[in-house]
Amino acid sequence: MSGAAATGAAPPEGGLPVADGRETAVEVWRLSRGHRLRLVAVGALGIASTGVDLIPPAAIGFLVDRVQAGTADPGTVLTITAVMALSAVLGAAGTALTILLATRVYHTILAALRERLVGRALTLPQHLVERAGTGDLISRSSDDVTAVADAAPAVIPVLTVTAFTIVVSLGGLAALEWPYAAAFAVVLPVYALAMRWYLRTGPRVYRAERAAMSARAQQILESQRGYATVLGFGLAQQRHRAVMTDSWGVAVQALRARTVQSMLNARLNLGECLSLASVLVVGFVLIDHGASTVGGVTTAMLLVLRLLGPVSQLLFVIDTLQSALASLSRMIGVVTLPESAGEPTATVEAGTAVRLRDVTFRYDGGPRVLDDITLDLPTGQHVAVVGASGAGKTTLAAVVAGIHPPDAGTVTRPDHVAVITQEVHVFAGTVRENLTLAASGATDRDLLAALDATGAARLLDLLPDALDTRVGTGGHPLTDAQAQQLALARVLLADPDLAILDEATAEAGSAHAEQLDRAVLAVLAGRTGIVIAHRLSQAAACDRIVVLEQGRIAETGTHAELVAAHGGYAALWSAWERGQAPSRANGS
Template sequence: MIGVQPPAYDPASGEHATTLPVAGRATVRGYVRELMRRHRRPFLVLVAVNTVAVIASMVGPYLLGRVVQDLADGERELQLGRTVLLFSVALAVQAFFVRMVRLRGAVLGERMLADLREDFLVRAVGLPPGVLERAGTGDLLARINTDVDRLSKAMREAVPQMAIAVVWAGLLLAGIVLTAPPLGLGVLLAAPVLLLACLWYFRRAPAGYRSEAAGYASVAAALAETVDAGRTIEAHRLQAERVALSDLRVKQWTSWERYTLWLRSVLIPAINVYHAMILCGVLLIGGSFVLQGWLSVGRLTTGALLAQMMVEPVGMILRWMDELQVAQVSLARLVGVREVEDDAGDASVVPEGRDLAAETVRFGYLADTDVLHDVSLRVPPGTRMALVGPSGAGKSTLGRLLAGIYAPRRGEVTLGGAELARMTAERVREQVALVNQEHHVFVGPLRDNLLLARTDATDAELWAALAAVDADEWARTLPGGLDCEVGSGAVSVSPAQAQQIALARLVLADPHTLVLDEATSLLDPRAARHLERSLGRVLEGRTVIAIAHRLHTAHDADVIAVVEDGRISELGSHDELVAAGGAYAALWRSWHG
């Protein structure tokens, strides 16, 4: 069978492939089995209720077949009253149980969808932060939004309806065989047409839908990056390049859309041919058997009606199988987070002390490109160290390695002699905390936003944490104080206030080592200076590694590390580095004018 060929470029592969994997068949099947085990009882009830509904729907053809047979036999008293009564009762039973089938199917689908969303969220939140950062905004948004939306219809309708249709078709086929076994030949004669069409379609559809979904993720990634970096694009006059990239991504995505549409345009006519062949086969075979006297006309009537009824469940199966092809790809992308290596760490690895050190560390985000080159650094307990240097030098990357967010490619980062990469995430967070420029205020009470850091904190401790970062004054003016709803759709807080909330969480978490990645960048210089002085009192005795472009932070530090091109070029106190007349001295003179 020839026709439209799949596009040559597969957006699911190549340099734009996401670092989050797409689950293999074994993982997807395992997850589906797990879902079915969780909802075994509702599923069995759905099958039982559907069985009653289908059996009730088969009463009509049997009654009509009996009437036709009575007429053929010359019966004068057809007992139509009893036939109509039985048919009415069967119709009422069918209507009642069909309603129950739809209701229970919808409830089952919603519960399974809720489980899927919760499982994905729990697993995604548990992934290492570095994995999520490298995955990119576009891929994450596509999985959380588009893939979940595509699965919504499958979970709510396709899975329950497939179960209903399979039971329906099986019972109808059994009814045909029991009524008149020869009529089963009509179904068998048409089966090769449907089988060949389905084999052809399902051999091509999974790859097509998978590439279509990946193509959409590429479009989303390109658009998200363009919007996020809008000012930079304008400053460097990159509008034409970004438009060209977006056009390319859209073209690749739509080419896969056309391909999958063509696949369906071949399958659907084949299904129509199959339905026509079933009915024709039953009538031709049954008619010849009736003429030979091998089959009664009543049984032929019943068999023909049951064969005609086969059209709907078979159509449902194939229609929902097509929907499930799309859903399977989305499910594989969502379940793919389970295939991320779960580096849970070793619970037996416990730091013996608070010394933080990096030994000949090399690290890069890409396989063949290092951002940090043989960096060695020692931070004694209680030291205040500042990392300074030009943008892109590797300051934030080094800070994330020291905070245990990333693991080095070579070398090791240790805390108290124990490798951070081998510790459990919970133990690392108890010891070391990272606060960067990015912050988030969750919709809900201010109290809940603070309790994220320590769930057992009292109101007095929450107010003390706010006071430590100079946030208690404006927090007390909020309607309801700690109970005030903040965030999107509630009382809005300024970027500076949101940053203060993030720093208050840090005070509550109370780790002994802190990595502040431009943590006061959204405050004006005077407010930032005041806040850092307040934090200085709170953080007394703790190890603090501050990454900042504002050199007053470096001025107050015990030790300054100058990072250039992924290496530490200078190390010393403010006075020592100014006297040395190197890179830091040049930065200091430039900052002071």
């Protein structure tokens, strides 16, 4: 957020939004830009290929009439057979080409949507993702994308061929004898009622199924990410029950969806029975009155039989289509989530990098974690935030960084902010790729300089392929200290205006404390910095110290001033020194 005052907008209720039908249609239409001529070509080719498929029923009806009249001969049979074979080849080729073109357009549009989804997901405010649950976002970018992609083999042939078949076949029935088309049209309300019932029932069931999948994904993700905590506190059985409970929830919703599918199938079978019966009755009446021939009735019946399959497929594939549309709406709900609205700018004095005015914050309506925080950070100053566990240090860092918007008050920060927490992540890839994430244009010389500044130059000597060594999942393992040095080097390469280190070196333990303290000083040199201090040696090295107690600023000043004041910080420092004495004695 570039120098703007954050006033704290609440995220959508229930987390990440789901697009409605209109929003989904508008976004799909927008994504189809550049592909619309190909879509018109698909439609024209589909109508032509299904029109060719009308030839076999008409040819069989013609042959029946010739046989009944006694005028059929082997040449007639051969001619009709050749015509039917040729029409079958042309129809199949046209259908295959239609499906091929439609599939290419479909997957091109889906690829563009997937890229937009991932791009938007990476820029979502962290507070919004946390409130919705990380599993929801992961489900939308994995399960929902898969559902939409997997729907292609079932949906594309139906929507690109079957719809054309219905239109062309109805036209053929009307051209043959209009009562045949009327007889079939009388039965269409059965299909319409089936469609109406399904559209009122299916979407709700599929949304519930997708929501259950998101809940299961959240439970699995939390169990994996908190694996050490689960083992350490003996929570394996509890987490297992939680995952199993949500998995059974998915199973129940899936059974509901399959039940809806079976009920739709029963309604379609009823429609097929009534369609055949109505055309047969009309054909009998027409023949009885000399208005049609046996061949005409045969052609009509073949056209109806040819229609029944596509009509059932069109309605039945809606089962798959509705599931895909539910997933598509969830994807587009993220894609169309508006960027943070322009916020009122705050006046800030020259030379001030960060300003907080009357800031309060609470998590989901709970007690206040930050209470009436007012603070100014001059440009270039290094400020340490200390306090007991639960005092609000990490929350303050998150509010300053813009991760959490305040419930009240304003926050002004520089344009470019970098945050490192104690949960340092090593990405799967080479050391070079891990570093250039922060600066894509950095040269190897820049990377080596950043590693040297953070004390990690020796790390390359320990790696088999230096900068080209693969680290992270499946790669060369790094110690906690090495991972933190890598993260600190990334901050140097990113060159932010404000660096926030939230206990960024806590995980490495005391064995590498001095080395990491020097790395932190190198990272903070020449820029504004906020350090959530795990070790008070880091706080003592900062220009200024802020002491938090129960979400309020209790003390602020330099290390010397606070020690001389004999307040809360002085007590913390005294306890820290006593704790370090045995370590120094053992090391001497």
